[in-house]
Amino acid sequence: MTQAAVFNAVQEPLTIEEIDVAQPVDREVLVRTAASGVCHSDLHFIEGLYPMPNRAILGHEAAGVVEAVGPNVTEVEPGDHVIACLSVFCGQCDYCYTGRTHLCGNRPARAADQEPRLSQDGKMLTQFASIGSYAEQMLLHENGVVKIDKDFPFAQAALIGCGVTTGVGAALKTAKVTPGSTVAVFGAGGVGLSAIQGARIAGARKIIAVDMVEHKLQTARDLGATDGVDASLGDPVEQIRELTDGQGVDFAFEAIGLKVAAEQAWQSIRAGGVATVIGMIPIGQNVEIPGNEFLREKKIQGSSMGSNSFKVDMPQYIEFYRQGRLKLDEMVTKTRPLSEINEAFADMKSGSVARSVIMFD
C-alpha cells in the first residue's frame, strides 16, 4: 500500500488515502518519490479549468529513487536517483524520429486489459501526466525518467522535472532568446522565474518581469530580471513600452495561464518579435489578436514543456546549477509533507510562494 493524495472531484480538497501501485513490467520503473514540486498545472485540473474524468493522482514535478525495474529496462537500476518527466516518449513515431520527443502523441501506457498502474480496491485511478507524484511511489516508463547524480538535492531536482525545464526551455529552446535582446515575462511563479533565468542565461540585455505580487517581482530581480512591472498598478503593456523606448520587447512569454496575459504578451512585442504562450489558457477561451499586426512580422507560438529533449536537457540544467548560472535554491520557498498538499495549493493561490515542494521521508 502506498499513501497518496487523491483527487476526487473538482473544487474539492485532495484526500490522503492508501492506494495500490502495480509492480513494474516490461520497461517500467518503480520509483520511491523523494520530492514533488507543486505546479500550477495540477491546480488548473483541481479548479476544473481542464477536465479530469476520473479519480486521479495528480503531481508531475518529481524526483526519487528507483526501487525496482521491469525485465526490459536497461537505463536505470534500483538505487539510481531519477527525475521524472511528463514528456515520456514512444521513440517510434514521426515526432520521436525527428527529435521532437516532447510532442510525442503516443506516450507509453498500459493497455486497458492490463492491471492498471494505479488502483484502489481494484478500481483504476488515473495517473496524471503518466506520473502521479503526490504519492509515495510512482510507476513510470524508462522513457520518462532521467538518471541524475546521487549528491544532487531532491527538491531542486524535482523542480527541474517540470517548472524549470518548461521555463528555461521556453527561453532557450522554443523562443531561442538571442544575446542582447529584450524580454518580458508575464507571471513570476515557478515557470516564469525559470523563463527569466533562461533569458539571462541566453544573454538578454533587458528582462522585464510582470506580476501582481511585489515580493515575486523582487525574487524575479534576484534571479535575473532587470526590471519589474506590477500589473496590479495598471496596464503592464504601457509600462513595458516605457521601459523599451516605446518599442516593445523582442521576446514575450506568458507564464500564468490567462487569456488576457497572452494578449498582453502579444501587445508587448515589437515588430519582428515573438510571443510565446506557456500558460494553460482555460479550455474554451480564445486568444484574440489584431490580424493587421502580422504585417509587422509579429509571431505567436505555444511551448510544450520547454521543447525539451529532457534526457539531455535536464543534466545540462543541473550543470548550470552547479556553475551558479541556474538558481534553484531560491525557488524552493516552502517544503511541506504530503499531508499538507491542500495548504500548498492555498499558498500558490495566495501568491505567497515561488514554489512549494512536497518532501517525502
Ligand SMILES: NC(=O)c1ccc[n+]([C@@H]2O[C@H](COP(=O)([O-])OP(=O)(O)OC[C@H]3O[C@@H](n4cnc5c(N)ncnc54)[C@H](O)[C@@H]3O)[C@@H](O)[C@H]2O)c1
Ligand atoms: N506549457 C507547458 O508545458 C507548461 C508546463 C508547466 C506549467 N505550465 C503552465 O504555466 C503556468 C504557470 O505555472 P506556474 O506553476 O509558474 O504558476 P504559479 O501560480 O506559480 O505562477 C503564476 C504567477 O502569475 C502571477 N499572476 C497571476 N495573475 C497575474 C496577472 N493578471 N498579471 C501578472 N501576473 C499574474 C501570480 O502572482 C504568480 O506569481 C500555468 O498555467 C501552468 O499550468 C505550462
Ligand SMILES: [Zn+2]
Ligand atoms: Zn508542471
Ligand SMILES: [Zn+2]
Ligand atoms: Zn513518439
